[in-house]
Amino acid sequence: MIAIGLTPVEEELFDIMPKEPIAKYSEKDPEMLLNGRRGNDTEVNLGRINRIVLSGKAIVEYLDAKSPSEIWVRIQNHITDSTLTIREPYKLEPIPELYLNDYVLAPYDERVFRRARIIDIFPIQNRNCAKILFIDDATTAVVNPECLCEMPEELMFYPWQAIQISMIGIFPGLSIDNNSYQIKPKWSQDVCDQLCEVLKIFPYLKIEVVLSSVNFNDYSRPLPCRIYGVGKGFEDSKDVGVDLTSILIARCRQDSIIEIPMHDAAYHKFFEYEDSRETGEPEIEEIHQQMPLNWKHLSPEEEEAQKAEERKLFKNDIDPDVGDWDPANCQIPAFSKSDLEKFADENGIVLMAVEGNATKSPYVWFARPIMKTWSGPNDTVVTNVTKSSYPKQEELTLDDEVEWMMRGNEDLVACAEELDTYYSNTKNRKPLLAEQIKKYHSEGLHVYAICAVSEERAAFTGEWQRVEILNCNVFASVRYLDSGGHDMVLTSSLYKIHKQHCRYPPKCLQLALHGIRSSNPKITDSVPGAWNALEVATFKTLLREDTPLQVHLNDSLVMNQTKLEMFEFSVDRLTLPEGIEPVGMRKPYQESNVFFVRDVTFCGETKSLLWEFHEGQHYKCGIIENDMPMPWNPVKGQQIDVFADKIELFDVETASSDPMSGDDEESF
Structure with missing residues (x-):
């Protein structure tokens, strides 16, 4: 193994x-x-x-065998014939030079290319030729360099389909x-x-x-x-x-x-094998001599779009729409407490639907604000019902919790369909390069983009989603603004967002449970804000997705940074101002627009989430600490920047209230 x-x-x-x-x-x-x-x-960029x-049992199909020590097979549900077979139209770029062990695209059949690896380079008639191995079929061929093309990096993230x-x-x-x-x-x-x-x-x-x-x-x-x-x-x-x-x-x-x-x-040992076949100068098949003639790099629609774009650029020295795509102008407004007030009822309670799949820890979890709704005459739907807004309240019927969540999900789906319709059109996709992202970050700007997501995530919330780019190096660290969660994605999957899709704030909020820290002192001292596996697993079981979470407006605090403090990775942490960390070293709860909550409950429950997490189990999770993960001051409505030189401590009157909503106050 x-x-x-x-x-x-x-x-x-x-x-x-x-x-x-x-x-x-x-x-x-x-x-x-x-x-x-x-x-x-400074080195050859081999793929x-x-x-x-x-590591267990598998049903496979036989491909080739040289000896009992070298047998090639392929699993039943391989993707060679679908995802990993290249046909027209497809943009192909000839390789600039032969490199041993490099990966390329090579002709496998008439006008069909597949992935291959260069396993040998040798001269034939005073010119270098290559022996290649098709890594998904386990067959070899001798080819001229003229027929080999560069392999796009996105094809390198699928493993060899052939297994030795x-x-x-x-x-x-x-x-x-x-x-x-x-x-x-x-x-x-x-x-x-x-x-x-x-x-x-x-x-x-x-x-x-x-x-x-x-x-x-x-x-x-x-x-x-x-x-x-x-x-x-x-x-x-x-x-x-x-x-x-x-x-x-x-x-x-x-x-x-x-x-x-x-x-x-x-x-187990591996042995060579006798090969009594006659060896001579290998013959190169016709399909391996050169690139297929008149290979179509673009579809007719793409060719027409390319010509139209060229005509447009020729006519206008300056693209009139550049401002609508400029990341400096395409800033998505932060979700503030005033936005939360639009979702609150007359008692100041905001309902939220938890996104359980995005939960990482008590300091990193996500929920979407939803409206409490009533059904009125003629199948009308009414929200934010008060005596002044709707005097005839006797005509209304309060919907149940499931209906609230379903209507909130319909709003999310409607936004996802709008994004999918717009960015599925190739004309509306403008790549966002890593150098551009780093440039805007260095200027202290938030960078928002459209991300092409995986099939699993796209099945529920659309293929094209709004993200905030938190960091960019080899990969880009992003936060999904409408569906919740963090991820590491390829920069090639990021595109510029149009200004029209920046008019509304995020649909999903990042939350952090305040007033508690991990009970493991080693984790807390070495990695502040970290939690052990048992605490994370327990917290995930407490987050219910079948009923809304109730958050009081006076029980939330948002960190709102108007300008980012960006530092290079090489900066010595000891030279930075106290409380400031270099980019890439910040904790997720230290990012901008994170809401901290304490006394929150799920509909139908009497105990708070904090109490259930700390006291409601047969073992205690975490340790109550009022200043974790940062000072708390909700009474003054202060918006705290944790990277400021000085942070005001939380209000004493607020701290005196019972953060657990439990009866046994002396246990803390």
């Missing part, structure tokens, strides 16, 4: 340097090597694509190496041919990965497996399968294979 442990045990025990490491080891924890291009201006590492495995429990018989005249175990040509015939008998294979007591830091190491043949229609049967090792041994000469039962993959 390929696994990552605390130390690279493979190198210590076997002195084998990994060909393609999974992680980079340092004095501290190992760091997993990421996909994509990670080079810089990196990780592989699928199986090895048949465990068998060894080759001894044979004489003709080059060194020494006895050296090597798979014979007969065994390799018989293996290919055996693997072709069954439409599917069932493989069972044998685990290892040694951690191997190498993606290129084949997975030691037991291999079984499975007939068509029996793919889902757990106990069905024919042992292919036994069939192979029975079909080969008695002395050509040695069988040794093995249950620990650490002792």
